[in-house]
Amino acid sequence: MSTLGAPPALDGWAPVYSGKVRDLYVPATDGAASLDDTEYVLVVASDRVSAFDQVLEPGIPGKGALLTQLSLWWFDQLETVPNHLVDPTRATVSLPGAVRDRAMLVKPLDMFPVECVVRGYLVGSGWVEYQAHGTVCGVPLPEGLASGDRLPEPIYTPAFKAQLGDHDENISFERTVELVGAETAEALRDLSLDVFRRASAVAEARGVILADTKFEFGADRDTGEITLGDEVLTSDSSRYWDAEVYASGDRTASFDKQIVRNWLSTNWDGTGTPPELPADVVEQTALRYRELIERLTA
Template identity: 60%
Template sequence: MAIEIRGWTHTYSGKVRDLYESEDPKLAHLILVVASDRVSAFDHVLEPAIPNKGKYLTTLTNWWFDRLDVPNHTSNEIAVPAEVAGRGTIAKKLEMFPIECVVRGYISGSGWKEYEANGTVCGIKLPKGLHFGGKLPEPIFTPAYKAPMGEHDENITFERVIKLIGEDNATALRNLSIKVFNRASELAEQAGLILADTKFEFGIDPATGEITLGDEVLTPDSSRFWSKAAWDRGERKDSFDKQIVRNWLAENWNQQGTPPELPKEIVAQTADKYAELVERLTSEIS
């Protein structure tokens, strides 16, 4: 799954990313994060991979980091190895919080299902009469607990976040998440896009003690972007992400056993969505 990289030792592979540590003791504070072309849905890694997906995600994450006024995990101390140029990131090791910082500006996905059942999202009471894909009165922070490997992440209340990481850290994560979401929403709007929801991950930088933004940021894998023109026409389900894959799987697999191989046309359509989002953002916004 992970490739060999001279001078680096592979230490971990998630569903879509591979991590490496330097064999140089002087670089023990750094980690190499490689975004693969693998695609996952319903907690399974699927075949085949999406061509150039890793490069799309890395390009977009770095583009956002350059425009967000928040400390991030990237390091310019050494160059990315040639073997993973374009999809690798040299990053500072952070003491990560076990929280996925989800921010929603519009209601869809799992949030819509909870709202239909209870009128809430992660325990937050919302106004009556909202429609699928509708804009919320203001963005809301709906965190999730990052479960141990092999278990499902769990939506939790802000009170639970306080119990897990303390009130000061919980408040800081909520404020930072909404700050970044609002700034990203402004930039996306310039490209004719709506940022419906996203998730961030933060950690403490041991060198500075600062809360620092890590992982991927505002990519098709971590966010739901819509065309503003399509949304204005009343279209709510055509997002710039792997929803094409999820929809096809839901129609062609009962989530028992091994998932089927993705058809060539689904792979191509998904790659086109990723490429279009990168193009629209990076070409429309300076």
């Protein structure tokens, strides 16, 4: 169990983990006590919002349902990529009604300790590093790029998954090989780049730019097949831009919680308890989440 407190009680389900924004449960009826000895896992997305490694108050109303809807939509678009979803109609358990709109029933995977990050544009921490060294996560890039520029080709910049409360650590591909072996490291890289390119094409056809994202993969416990897990291509794991706004020169308006980050960086010095988010920031953030889903899935 995390230090964030116990997840809300759900009839028939036992909580096993509470993260910054999601809670995990296993069936209470099959005797499972952890993710290691269960056939099913219930992933419940909360309305909690985090920034700078802090869970903030209040949450974003409807956020959990919106991000779950978006993950499920993307899993469907990427139907040829093995994923961890379980069809509830074929399972021996059912989704609790109280969280049905923000829950996914999945099979447990042996997760790889690697965040599979793909960047298609020069932005964020990548821009900061590029200005200093001409690289992003150690990957050399051409000279003369500006903030927000599209990269010649998407780049794979893996990170080591940190323990709860710590920062993920950017790592080299060679370090990934040390962690998971050469064959798996190459497969994770190639699959991540392939999924990113496919998702980018889907988004661009709808007037949306996928600037960067992160994937998480695990091994199927029965077959060993590399399987896409966790959330996928949501506003919390990805940076999306409006293509028309981007073309006008504004490379900062993303469909995510950047509004929260901007407000917090202006109104909090990073010490003590973060201040409560004002109502207008909460409302604007919810609208951005909702607008992205409407743009992509319409």
